[in-house]
Amino acid sequence: MILPVAVYGHPVLRLKAKKVTIDYPGLEQLIKDMWATMYRTDGIGLAAPQVAKSLRVFVIDADVIKDEYPELKGFKKVFINPQLELLAGKKIWMNEGCLSLPLISKRVKRPTRIKLSYQDEHFNSKIEFFEGMAARxxxxxxxxxxxxxxxxxxxxxxxxxxxxxxxxxxxGKVRVDYKVLSDIIHD
Known part of the structure; x- marks a missing residue:
């Protein structure tokens, strides 16, 4: 199912998401819905808070930009309860956009190398290093x-x-081709 995307001003986007347990009800369906929503909105990543779920889950499928970033070919993963353990490497500026901030793109400076511990969709624990665009x-x-x-x-x-x-x-005064959730709260 395609889920509406929480946009800037929705309070869930400002919460620290909660850890997910292996017995969390409906997790498998939520992940399926996140994939469907991400593909429908032409995103390359989607976090649970963006679909109004304050949970430590995100999905990424960056294969669509493999022509520009060949190292991303086949880069499709589910990340559950991730924890950034290391931010390293040179910091570089790149434009970023976000489904929760439609029609806005700005340059952000981020490290080029990270170490991340997380669980996959089967709750197998992983520790991996990521570089370049994957790290971003x-x-x-x-x-x-x-x-x-x-x-x-x-x-x-x-x-x-x-x-x-x-x-x-x-x-709600923005037009995009996907359903959004907004709430009038200004930072």
Whole structure:
């Protein structure tokens, strides 16, 4: 099922997501619905808070950008209860966008290498290093679990410049081709 996407202003996007247990009811269906929603919205990643579930789960399928980033060919994973253990490497600036911040794209500086512990969809524990674009995508989705959005990394002037657009998003005055959930709460 395609789920509506929580957009800027929805309170779930500012919560620190809760750990998921192996017996969490409906987890398998939620993950299926997250995949369906991500594909329908043309995203490459989607975190549970973006579908109004304050849970430590995100999915990524970056294969769609493999022509630009060949290392992402076949990069499709479910991340449950992830924990960033290391942020390393040179920090680089790149444009980021987000389904929860429709029609906004801004440059964000992030480390190029991370170490992440997590569980897969079968609750097998993993510890992996990720580099480059994979590391960036994971950090973006991980931020959703921590109640952060990429606009939080912007300087005060840039945030001020976006203030009206953010207000429009939170009040439902944005047109996208997917269903959204908004709530009027301004940062």
């Amino acid at each position: 995508i994971i950090q973006h989705e991980y931020d959703h679990l921590e109640g952060k959005l990429f606009v939080d990394y912007l300087d005060p002037f840039s945030r001020l410049f976006l203030r009206k657009r953010l207000k429009d998003i939170s009040s």
